[in-house]
Amino acid sequence: MRFGYTLLTEQAGPRELVRCAEGAEQSGFDFQVMSDHHSPWLDSQGHAPYAWSVLGAVAQVTERTELMSFVTCPTMRYHPAVVAQKAATVQLLSQGRFLLGLGAGENLNEHVIGEGWPPANVRHEMLGEALQIINDLFDGGYTNFAGEHFRVDSAKVWDLPEQRTPIGVAVSGEQSVRRFAPVSDAMIAVEPQGELCRQWDTERSEAGQETSRKIAQLPVSWDTDTKAAVARAHDQFRWFAGGWKVNAELPGTAGFAAATQFVTEDDVAGAIPCGADPDKVVEAARPFWEAGFTDLALVQIGGDVQDPFLEAAKGELLPALREAAS
Numbered sequence: 001m002r003f004g005y006t007l008l009t010e011q012a013g014p015r016e017l018v019r020c021a022e023g024a025e026q027s028g029f030d031f032q033v034m035s036d037h038h039s040p041w042l043d044s045q046g047h048a049p050y051a052w053s054v055l056g057a058v059a060q061v062t063e064r065t066e067l068m069s070f071v072t073c074p075t076m077r078y079h080p081a082v083v084a085q086k087a088a089t090v091q092l093l094s095q096g097r098f099l100l101g102l103g104a105g106e107n108l109n110e111h112v113i114g115e116g117w118p119p120a121n122v123r124h125e126m127l128g129e130a131l132q133i134i135n136d137l138f139d140g141g142y143t144n145f146a147g148e149h150f151r152v153d154s155a156k157v158w159d160l161p162e163q164r165t166p167i168g169v170a171v172s173g174e175q176s177v178r179r180f181a182p183v184s185d186a187m188i189a190v191e192p193q194g195e196l197c198r199q200w201d202t203e204r205s206e207a208g209q210e211t212s213r214k215i216a217q218l219p220v221s222w223d224t225d226t227k228a229a230v231a232r233a234h235d236q237f238r239w240f241a242g243g244w245k246v247n248a249e250l251p252g253t254a255g256f257a258a259a260t261q262f263v264t265e266d267d268v269a270g271a272i273p274c275g276a277d278p279d280k281v282v283e284a285a286r287p288f289w290e291a292g293f294t295d296l297a298l299v300q301i302g303g304d305v306q307d308p309f310l311e312a313a314k315g316e317l318l319p320a321l322r323e324a325a326s
Helices: 015-029 049-060 080-093 107-113 120-138 173-181 192-205 226-242 253-259 265-272 278-293 308-323
Strands: 002-007 031-034 066-069 098-102 143-146 152-153 167-170 187-188 214-220 295-300
Touching: 002 015, 002 107, 002 308, 015 031, 015 049, 015 226, 015 308, 031 049, 031 295, 049 066, 049 080, 080 120, 080 152, 080 214, 098 120, 098 187, 098 214, 120 143, 120 167, 152 214, 167 173, 167 253, 173 192, 192 278, 214 278, 214 308, 226 265, 278 295, 278 308
Parallel strands: 002 031, 002 295, 031 066, 066 098, 098 167, 167 187, 187 214, 214 295
Antiparallel strands: 143 152
């Protein structure tokens, strides 16, 4: 299994994210993923810089680690033709180290354009059309498209990398796996569901394709002061408790604060490894490789505590994870 680092745009400004990306590569992470938000989940997180500008800068201060959007919604804030253009640009800037992660999005980020928030089945239809447009543009030449949700008029990405940009798609269940496994290069998910991994491989096999990467994410709150780690995780990450069906629908930070007002520190500590014990992180990560995931990105909660986490990752955490996963 490969282990990655999360550049969480909701908890740090752009310059700090670039600095942390450089540090994460030096600490030995295999890849780095970046969230693509217009808003943080909670006011206490306090940040939301434009991910694509930051990715361009990160590409210049790193040399080895793969970079990835985790994930971009190519249907509302961004038109898919524009997503194809900027993904190709980051692939060029990173010299072939970029993977375009896509998803159906959250109301939290997409409501800002004032077009309303469609139901989940419509969002998946939109994502399917967007994926077709992006793949067509990655093929080169001019693209025209007239679908239910998008139109493209003679679009072309003029600066395409020699190495085609791979695409990962976030899925949550049987319907989304069936739709997206045959037309993307990697699976993205947030829960260690073995059935999801098996179905992904089955759908690809039936489409005549090889098995592919399956990428997940795990939040941790690393701190030598366990009490402080729990308090920070509760303050900034209790939004996770609603689950993605709820999280995709709430429109702003006030909604997430209200929805999680009864989540306790004990609830958070029971779901997120808190403290400075590598064994806790290993045990939280173990279900992912046992389920069949190939890549796991860690999220260190707290924008101002990244340095001690990166130091610990280099000295003890990554070695412990790699030994256990092997």
